[in-house]
Structure formats: structure tokens, C-alpha cells
Amino acid sequence: MIEMRGINKTYHVRRREAGLGNAVRSLFSRGYTDVPALRDMTFTVPDGQIVGYIGPNGAGKSTTIKILCGILRPDSGTCTVNGLTPWADRKRHVARLGVVFGQRSQLWWDVPVMESLLLLKDIYRVPEQRFRENLDRLTALLDLGDLLKTPARMLSLGQRMRCEIAAALLHSPEVLFLDEPTIGLDAVSKLKVREFILEQNRLCGTTVLLTTHDMQDIDALCSRVLLIGKGRLLLDGDTALIRSMAGENLSTEESVADLYRRFGI
């Protein structure tokens, strides 16, 4: 279970106007602005749910994921994932967590993918038997086959993303965070990734928190949607609720755009 209660996080950003005069001035006195990223963020995700976490760029989605991963410490508020506070019990917490950042890579780029997977096996202390089972299942479902022998740097984006997802699931995590897992993928790869996420959730009961800008991801995967904007939780419901709020005959995509406008975010 993921529980966030009253989480606040403010970034301290250095700012100055462009131009030489302002650059010189900033040598002596620096201007900072406080940018609130999360304000009183509160929500709960029960075990086994797939939740879509949506909002425009800069709404605070990644900040939330980073706090939940234990990478970032909030200014105030409490947060537990299966009973552990992410930033306080970082090592124990991340051992039960799988993460995919769609825009970054966790595979070591100059060795065959299999080497990376074997290393992750040791880092997460996965027993041999469970590793083999998971690997066989992931290989079959994600169609990895020969990809495992290829160095990560020589994979196409779609191939790499399938390997990234496999890498995040080798240690049978209870909770999976997917940060834009379908970004830049072609139709076939997208479908395959979605199908796999559903399968993983159905078979292993993995709790999934998914951030995405692709509303078809949301339609295909999520039973529940959290909409955030300017660091606040604005809406919590299923996709039907979002469509009903936006009016008739709009696709989820158009409904969400309509909501963004309506909330002024």
C-alpha cells in the first residue's frame, strides 16, 4: 500500500534576468525564487491497483515519484510504501521496488543486456531459482530472446524499453513505478508493453503507479486516475469520471485537455 499524507516540497530555484548587467549584479546578490512542487499531496493506493498519475508538464509528477523512490526528501508530510518511509529506509525500501524512468536507462550501455541482468540479480540478492523463473517468464512475455546477448547501446528504443522493464521486475518487486514507459515507442511496442503491464499486475498482484502523457496508456491500463496540477491533487477517480466531467463524446485525451483548461493548469 502506498500512502502519502500532506506532502509538501518546494524547490529553491536561482533566477536572474538575461543580460550582462544582471549577470554582474548576480555576482553580488543572487535572486532565488521558491517554486512549490507539491502542496499538501495526500492519496492512498491499495495493493494490486494500477493507478495513472497524470498532469501537465511541471505539475509535480516526477517529484512525487522521486519522493516515493526515496531519492528526494519532502519538506514536510508523511509517506509510507508497504510500511516503510522511502527516504528514511531507502535501502530496504528500494529492494522491494521496481522503477522504470522512460527517459533514462538503467542498463549498462557497453555490455550485453544479460550481464546487466546478472548484476542486478546480485545487487538485489535474487535467489538463483527465482531469477531463472522470472527471466524465463519475462523473456517469453517481452519477446527478449536474442536481445539479451546484445549490448544495450545497440538496441532500438522499443527493444531497450522492453529490456528496461525486464530489468525492473527481476527481483519480483511489490510496487512498480513507471515514469513514461511508452514514450517514443511505436504502436507495436506500445501494445506489447501495455499487455505486459496488465499481465504482470494480474499474475503477481504488483501495484503499479504510472505517469504518462499518453491517454491511451491510461485507457488501456488504469482502473483509477489521479490528476494533479501545480502540485495539488485535483481529481481522483476512474476514466469514466474524467470523461463525464468533460462533457459528451470526448475521447479521454480531449477530456483531459479540457480538464487542464478548466482547472487552469
Next chain:
Amino acid sequence: MRRYIAFFKMRLMAGLQYRAAALAGLSTQFVWGGMELLIYRAFWLEHPERFPMGMEALAAYVWLQQAFLTLFALWQWEPELIHSVRTGAVAYELTRPADLYGMWMARSLAVRLSRGLLRAAPVILLGALIPAPWGLRLRITPAVFGLFLLSTVLMLLVVCAFTMFIYALTFHLTDPNGVMVLSTAAADLLGGAIVPLPFLPEGLRRIAALSPFGAMQNVPLRIFGGDIAGAAILQAMGLQVFWAVVLIAAGYVLMDAGLRRTVIAGG
């Protein structure tokens, strides 16, 4: 510990796949070592009595320096680590149930060892084939050889701990290039990379020997050639232990402080 060993193993194997780089490095190192010795030979023939080291010890120094260059050359930074901090890719490493310092230390040690292992044997072999006093004299007592190996391990620790300290600085600076260039230059001069420390003027030599740079290649290379012997060996190795401990502790604290206030920007 096992996870750090696994990490070490993988980097070691990855490093071994770079054959062309090893071959290119090898030929460079052999030619370089030969040229250096020719220069020293000219000085030595002129005034053998004013030479601060024996010619055999110097030849051993030069050949081993070339053989083990990648083990201790401070300019062999790992741009990937610095890049990962600048771009935020380090986020992934922070989602592992392992210590970042430990993982990066294991990686630094492995990268240096894998490069070193591919190159050391051929240079040592060729150096040994060259006649005395210009070649690498392999007559060395088992006890001294043991001390040489031990101080090589300590040297590797000091070098990696030093680079880790700089990587940890990356969390606090926008661009660590300045610090890297400065420390590389200092290590070249004070570490005995350009000329062995006995060739430096007395005052500078003392400072160099006590500095962390003096705890790097200076110690094992001179032990092997017999230039440092007896109690001086223990003193030099004591300094190596001291610097290894200080640099590891400092790097660890600095990285911890950096991680506490690190914000990984962007999605």
C-alpha cells in the same frame, strides 16, 4: 559485499573487451618507456655520480610505470560517472538497494584493474628482455615482492579514493573540470609521473612524499627497484594507509552530504 564484487566482476569483463584500446596503449607505452630511458641515459652517461637513483632502479621504475600506467594514472577519469550526475541518470543508481559510494568505488577499481591487466604482462615481458641496466631486473626477493604487491593494492585504493573524492565534489559543483585539471597537474608533478620523486629538489620532494600524490605510484615502483628499502618501506606504506583512510572517509562524507541536498531535475 557480494553485490560490490558482482559489480566489480562485470566492469572487469566489460573492460577486457576493449582489445584495440589495449593494443594501441601497449605500443604507446613501450615506445614512451624507451624514449624516457634514452633521455635518462644521456644524463647518466654525463654524470653518473650525480644521479639520485641507481640506473637499474630507475629502469625498473620506468618499465613498471608503463606497465601499470592505467592502474594509477590520475587523468584516467570516468566521464560516465560525472555525466550521470550532471544529467540526473544517477537517479537509477539511487533506486538500488546498495550504497552509491560502494558501487562507484567497486567500479573505479574494476575499470583500472581491467585496463591494467590487459597491458601489464606484455610490457613487463619486453622490459625484462632488455639487457641491464636498461631493462627490468626481475631479481627480487620474495619478501620485497610481497611488499611491492601490497603497496600496489594500497596505491590503487589511494588513487580510486582520490578520484571518488572528486566525483563526490561533482554533487556540489556545476562543473568539476577545473578541479580535475588542477589535481591531474599536481599528481603529475608531485606523484612522480613526470620524473621520479628523487629527481625533485629537496624541499619539493619532501612535500611531495607526504602528499596524497606521493602515496600513489611513487611507493610500489620504488620498492620494486630497491630505491626504497628497509624501514623506509614501512614508513611509505604507512602513509599510503593513512591517505587511503582519509580520502575514503572524506569522499564518503562529501558524497553523503551531496546526496542529502541533491535534487534531480526534470522528468
